[in-house]
Amino acid sequence: MSALPFHRRHATRLAMRYLVALILVVIFVFPVYWLFIISFKTPDEIFAFPPVWYPNSIQFANYAVLFKDGDAATVGNSLILASVSTFFAMILGTIAAYSLVRFKTGGENLAVWIISQRMMPPVAIVFPLFLLYVWMGWVDTYFGLILLYTAFSLPYVIWMMRGYIEDIPLELEESALVDGCTRWEVLWKVVLPMARSGLFATAVFTFIFAWNDFLFALVLTRTEVTTYTVQVTHYFGGQSNFWAKIAAMSVLGTIPVFFTVAIMQRYLVRGISMGAVKG
Amino acid sequence: MPAIAAHHQPDRNFKYWIIAPAVFLLLLIGLFPLIYSLVVSFMRIDMMDTDTSFAGLYNYKQLFKDSRLWWSLAHTLLITVIALPLELVLGLAMAYLFLEKLPSRQIFISLLVLPTIISPIVAGATWRLLFDNKYGPINQIISWIAGQRVDALWTINPSLVYPAIIFCEIWQWTPFMFLILLAALSNVDKSQTEAAEIDGASFIRTFRYVVLPAIWPVMAIAILIRGLDLFRIFDIIWALTQGGPGTKTETISIYAYVQGFKQFETSYTAAIAFLVIFLLTVVCTWAIRRMGLVK
């Protein structure tokens, strides 16, 4: 190899890297592909042996039945719960983070306590929470779930936003104050615009956390606010695994996140790494 | 809010006003359940009885006799210690692969992120479809390679069920590690690594003494986040095996759910919750200090 001229060696290396990358992409994308095509398969194709690798025709019957029976509404529930809770978590979390950064409210202890809430395993609190919700009559209500997801996202939002707000030059805020802005106006007109990209990135992840939740929804929803993650598991077991329904429901529940991520992509990598760096 | 009226001086209560709602919510959702379950864990409440008499340490003593509980902790640990290093190493290797220029790099990266944004419960369901003995593609592919029909019962056979869970886990979360580490590697000062290479340092040495210290803060956080997530793993296993065969893949989260919501052992579940919180606090404190995240 060393005998090869530099650019040839370089080219070979690039080709090798490209090949490996391609293989990796195939491995990581194949399961998603499989999920999608099952949702388009006819029952005959799903229960074919050996498996059918690509459907002969794209048909939407598996989706149609989800809409007909109202199962698809669970995606709507997830959408409401995730977006409303993200909205509140972003507002409450950002102003709380601002308080922590600018005024050192509660000192390091409060900040550490808040972050430690993120470490709490859901399973440790889901049971007492269920009893609390029973007592308050919040089971199976939008309010209850939104409250929960908001609270659960807060440590993350505060943690992330703390990093972004620290980056904002203090002088900007001070000059705004001198200009006669109230504290609220400073927050609204200076801090939020400056932290915009951080806000977006954090919001996307907050949305995904709430969207992906299964355990809380499993325990705290019944019929009215069932999320799509719970609905998917309703097709397991019984006389059969309704593979077509599992796949179609999964795809329905995955598409909104795909779009969110696609639109917000430029903020994401930065969001992930920033949060980590600043933590 | 009257506080805003005070214009020029920063209002003294402003900082409390803006943090109060968040703290209140965290107390309600985070702290209340803890106190409540602490109280309940000393009672005798179960499905049929709401016996609130004081049971002393009965439930806590039961914990020590409960081999299923300790096995579930062992399973959790097993999954964590296998999956976490694999995700880390694979993620790092992938990050290096994509660090330099590569045609259609951005598209590749976008595609590789797909698994991470899928809901874990869906990831589990997807792999269940993939692993199916008859209608799934994995056994089909293995059969082609082996040249004969292979019946591998991925969700039943005790020697295959952990690989199945860990495949799924790695598939979903390696891209997360990859993204974080790619970002961290991109921020490493190129002149230093180049200088080390010119000095004739091997790749390993360069990584150990130049790159690793630079990316460690990020990497440590990523390890911590994934470690915590792995410790509470629930969704993927719920979809793949529900803890089976038998209780062989029951993790602590699955076990606590079974006790709390299938057996309705209210008081005992509260005791389990406390054990989990205690263990986690100890381990996290140790890990955070050990990794140098807090000086």
Add this chain to the structure above:
Amino acid sequence: MVTRRDVGKIGIAAGIAGTAGLAPRAAYAADGAATAVEAAKQYAGQTITIVWEAGLQSLDPLNFSGPKWKELTGIDVKVVEVPVAEMFTKIMQDFKSGAGAYDALNVIPSWMPDLANAGALEDLDPFVDKYGYRDELMKIASTYRDNQMKVNGKIYGLPDDGDVFVMYYRTDVLNDPAIQKAYKDKYGADMPVPPTNWKDFDQVGQVITEAGGGKLYGAAFFREPGYGNFMFQERFRNEGGKFFDADTMKATINSDAGVKVFTDWVAENKWAPAGVEQWGFVENLAAFLQGQTAMTISWPPYGRWAASYGTDQEVMSWVPKSTIAGKVGYAMTPGGHPELAAGFCLSVSSTSKNKEAAYLFIQWLNSEATSLERVKLPYALRDPFRDSHFTDAGYAALWPEAKDYLKALQDGANNGLLDLSLLQTDKYEEVLRQSVSKLWAGDDPKAILDAAAAEWDAITEKIGVDKQKAVYADWASKSGAYPKM
């Protein structure tokens, strides 16, 4: 109590129901369906929520009874699909939460005591009397009526599903002279067709697999833990096993009978199709319908689909096409006492905010007229459970062997074994499910069952030995608890 005015109403209602496609001979003294429809109209515009087993079972309320009820009464039916393993949990959770999210429920009879004792179910006696349904209710086949309706003397559920295991066998294969000769050569005796005990069954199965050349197997079974639980309960008792020592209330599932069942299962897997350990309803069905297995044991729907009854409908398109129509025989499961596995009752949730409408819906579902339509739905999984279903001329004419089929179901009902039903039954069953699962993981049968018995004892102890003993004694005194030897 039916007053004269009511009778008039019922007459009108029956007329309406008749035109709407209900059984035209609505000549019952008090037609439960018509009464329910008439009384329910005052709730038009409301919605009732019913818990139903996820999957196939739910096709009945989703595609047939729900829309029809809406058309007749203006009441919307919302179906909550829950996997069977989660149903008890969900119902109990809803009751504990007091949310009242569910109005009507599908309840597996063996859970009924627990749910009723906990207060989750509504006592239905007042409703039954109010709407004059008692006579019609009593016409449910005696096995189901006497064992699956009451707790502590009160009605908590309307038995609504004639679930019983049936042995299906391929008449063409078992009567094949070549196979019969192979059997005789190997065992020196005539091949029993169909086999009536497990020893014969296993011998026949093995011979067929050997002759099948990898294309045809002697038999396949439900092996996944959920259904394995029922299969174990059936076979264990047919082998002479008893669940408990009636005096000490110590679990005796680790007796020789239990170990024999588990050991035989493992041995059978060797000549059953590869991967059978994982098989549930669909896998087993597919193999049988595609002609890959010669014998199997399952619930009644297999028989209908094997005969290609209704499988041309669109909702049934997932069922593999039957290649064996006309070649299927029906028999008692080996040992002669099939499990009355699972089954369903219709109940009303005690936390429902609309109990009256919920009750009327389940009465309508359960009535002679509606239930006959429901058990004939090709895609549904509700099986004949009324005497009138077994003798229905229309049903017997649905396919050539339908008459034999109904006879097998009726015999099964009469000889069947009840699922174990105690306080906190689900805990005991969970141990059995775990045990089945461990068996496929390769553990030793005796060790598994010893551990299971120990777990049962621990559960019993926790509940209270004397309390549970009384409940068990009551259960064991029922005619379907153990085979009459």
